[in-house]
Amino acid sequence: MMSSMHGLHRLALRLGAAATLAICAGLSAAQEPIRIGAFLSITGPASFLGDPENKTLELYIEKLNAAGGVLGRKLQLIAYDDAGDAEKARTFARRLIEQDRVDVIVGGTTTGTTMAVVPLVESAQVPLLSLAGAVVIIEPVKKWVFKTPHTDRMACEKIFADMRARKLSRVALISGSGGFDKSMRGECLGVAKKAGIQVLADENYGDRDTDMTAQLTKIRNTPGVQAVLNPGFGQGPAIVTRNFRQLGLKMPLYQSHGVASKEFIRLSGEAAEGVRLPAAALLVAESLPASDKQRPVVVGYKREYESRFKSEVSTFGGHAYDGLMLAVEAMKAAGSSERAKVRDALENVRGYVGTAGVVNMSAKDHMGLDLSAFRMLEVRKGDWTLVP
Amino acid sequence: MAARFATPRAGGMAALAALIALLPLGLRNDYFYDVAILVGLNAIVCVGLNLLVGYAGQISLGHAGFFGIGAYGSAILATRYGWPPLAAMLAATLAAAAIAFAVGRPILRLRGHYLAMATLALGVIVYMVISTEDRFTGGPDGMTVAPLAIGGWALRDPRLWYWVVGALLLAAVWFALNLIDSPTGRALRALHGSEVAAEVVGVDATRHKVMVFVVSAVYASIAGSLNAHFSGFITPAKVTFLHSIELVTMVVFGGMASTFGAVVGAAALTTLPQVLTPLKDYEMMVLGAVMMGTMIFMPRGVVPSLQALLTRRRDAAAAAAAPAPRPGDGQ
Numbered sequence: 150m151m152s153s154m155h156g157l158h159r160l161a162l163r164l165g166a167a168a169t170l171a172i173c174a175g176l177s178a179a180q181e182p183i184r185i186g187a188f189l190s191i192t193g194p195a196s197f198l199g200d201p202e203n204k205t206l207e208l209y210i211e212k213l214n215a216a217g218g219v220l221g222r223k224l225q226l227i228a229y230d231d232a233g234d235a236e237k238a239r240t241f242a243r244r245l246i247e248q249d250r251v252d253v254i255v256g257g258t259t260t261g262t263t264m265a266v267v268p269l270v271e272s273a274q275v276p277l278l279s280l281a282g283a284v285v286i287i288e289p290v291k292k293w294v295f296k297t298p299h300t301d302r303m304a305c306e307k308i309f310a311d312m313r314a315r316k317l318s319r320v321a322l323i324s325g326s327g328g329f330d331k332s333m334r335g336e337c338l339g340v341a342k343k344a345g346i347q348v349l350a351d352e353n354y355g356d357r358d359t360d361m362t363a364q365l366t367k368i369r370n371t372p373g374v375q376a377v378l379n380p381g382f383g384q385g386p387a388i389v390t391r392n393f394r395q396l397g398l399k400m401p402l403y404q405s406h407g408v409a410s411k412e413f414i415r416l417s418g419e420a421a422e423g424v425r426l427p428a429a430a431l432l433v434a435e436s437l438p439a440s441d442k443q444r445p446v447v448v449g450y451k452r453e454y455e456s457r458f459k460s461e462v463s464t465f466g467g468h469a470y471d472g473l474m475l476a477v478e479a480m481k482a483a484g485s486s487e488r489a490k491v492r493d494a495l496e497n498v499r500g501y502v503g504t505a506g507v508v509n510m511s512a513k514d515h516m517g518l519d520l521s522a523f524r525m526l527e528v529r530k531g532d533w534t535l536v537p
Numbered sequence: 538m539a540a541r542f543a544t545p546r547a548g549g550m551a552a553l554a555a556l557i558a559l560l561p562l563g564l565r566n567d568y569f570y571d572v573a574i575l576v577g578l579n580a581i582v583c584v585g586l587n588l589l590v591g592y593a594g595q596i597s598l599g600h601a602g603f604f605g606i607g608a609y610g611s612a613i614l615a616t617r618y619g620w621p622p623l624a625a626m627l628a629a630t631l632a633a634a635a636i637a638f639a640v641g642r643p644i645l646r647l648r649g650h651y652l653a654m655a656t657l658a659l660g661v662i663v664y665m666v667i668s669t670e671d672r673f674t675g676g677p678d679g680m681t682v683a684p685l686a687i688g689g690w691a692l693r694d695p696r697l698w699y700w701v702v703g704a705l706l707l708a709a710v711w712f713a714l715n716l717i718d719s720p721t722g723r724a725l726r727a728l729h730g731s732e733v734a735a736e737v738v739g740v741d742a743t744r745h746k747v748m749v750f751v752v753s754a755v756y757a758s759i760a761g762s763l764n765a766h767f768s769g770f771i772t773p774a775k776v777t778f779l780h781s782i783e784l785v786t787m788v789v790f791g792g793m794a795s796t797f798g799a800v801v802g803a804a805a806l807t808t809l810p811q812v813l814t815p816l817k818d819y820e821m822m823v824l825g826a827v828m829m830g831t832m833i834f835m836p837r838g839v840v841p842s843l844q845a846l847l848t849r850r851r852d853a854a855a856a857a858a859a860p861a862p863r864p865g866d867g868q
Contacts, residue, residue, distance in 0.1 A: 192821070229814055230814075230820075233774065234772075234774045234775075235679055235768070235770055235771070235772040235774060235775075236575070236764075236768055236774070236775065237810075239571075239768055239769075239770070240568070240571050240572060240575065240811070243567060243568045243571045244568045244571075244811075246568075247566040247567045247568040248565075248566060248568045259678075260678045261677070261678050261679045261770075261772040261774070264678070264679060264681065264770055265679070265768065265769075265770035265772070267770075268681075268769045268770070283678060285678075326668070326669060326677075327677055328676060328677030328678040331671055331676045331677065331678075332676075332678060
């Protein structure tokens, strides 16, 4: 090689060598990928949340890489399946931090798995973007912990606001025994008074109950009830809805964002007509007005997801989309994937439009969504329609 | 030589102690320590459970319940009521022992499927109480647990936890081995063989069964308490029927009626899911295949089957060398 450079003079040679070195250095920096860690409940009881989350991360990391990556570097996804077990979640988070040396972690499909990891990311100082619902994750604010979905408290507030608009103020609650149900029931009871809502009845059912007529009969016999709210998750709400119609109850029935999927309408059939619930814009992507800020984002995500996986899009996958995009946004803003800089940038995200809504983070709010992020939907002719 | 080390007592204890002492050389970071600690905690439960299942021949499908009593007892007393963690752990252990004693007498009169059903129900009841009493337990979303503090000093570093759990595992194994070699242990094995025959020769079947049930509950409870303090967070997932099954599987996988088998089973089934993660979707299939293969080719579990293999080899070698008198059986 040197012999072929005979005629060149020394200076040119030196310059060439220096340039080569510089390029090599640049290349090796470019080759070091940005590592995105994830621990999700891909299998187990919460798999209907974790599976679309995982698919979404894979899909969009691939797309981002095809578009040249972030900060000139490729993204690398390291995802583990915690099967909904908090202990496994903690071990995998430790693995992501210590072994895989990730720059940022997306995950915690459930509140339990997220909370199990919080002490770890706080002491290891790694930004965590949780995909779980409960308020405890961001309240009190934890320096390194952020979350993308709405909270159950916001759902309660949205529902109560809608009730007030319909001049309904005396409400009966019926909820199940799962984590989601219990958390949301507590939040609804907590904010009821402030929202001007009086809770007249508070009924419960078991996770695997197949008939809720007894509880609903009690509600029917409670004088003065103007509306029924079912903060529930899984199959229970569909059964409540069917029993509700069978008993011939005429007052409005509200469900939660926990059953905001086509599955609920399918399970409840005719009985679902007229049921209202708060949900993310993603569910009604195509019927959003053209002027809606979120429309391009949610329609884009919905089309990408559905054409790739041939299955219906869910808001849960949307949470993962938001988590990943917020991390990317923060890295671009920080100009680096350094953990501390990404954290600071995350806290300064303003006006990011995601599937869950418009995100405005601050030092006091590590979720950054307000009530406008929720849309009130009503089931009409077996499909969701926007309540104006 | 190898067979000598595979035998219980001295050889096995020394090997286990050496393994625990040398293992940190291969643990590159806190993640490895984390997994090693979970192996240790599961092994403690399994050593206790093996006394009941392997030696006394009584099935328990509710041991996650005792694990849960320990974990949540410690968590609630130490976190919600500000007890010193060690006192909370002691109280939780006593509670687990008391419950095992009170419940043990009536249910250990049952046999076979009936006993399995009764212990299963016990575990389910504990699970239901824990997941519904959310004022104390945080419900299905779980609760934060205070670290294990002694005086003003909190044990947080996984590298220190490793030594604590390692020492406790050694103590647990030592106690189990001594119990098995005592008259009580022989009585238990007699019960396993035939309860009627054991009673005919004067073994108080009920008393022994209840005792070993309580001992195994105490093992599970202590491991549960430690697990809660180590994790810093506990959810009812650790108290489910599925976890009970996992524990029994570890015992059966490693080898029933083998204390070191219980340790091996816990180690294998705790680390395998971590090792198999690169397989992604195939992880469960491979894990299932490994377990099925082990049960088909080593029906008595890993350790007893290997022991038998070694003994056979040695016998064959001895027989080939010279027509010497047959050495005694390893176990």
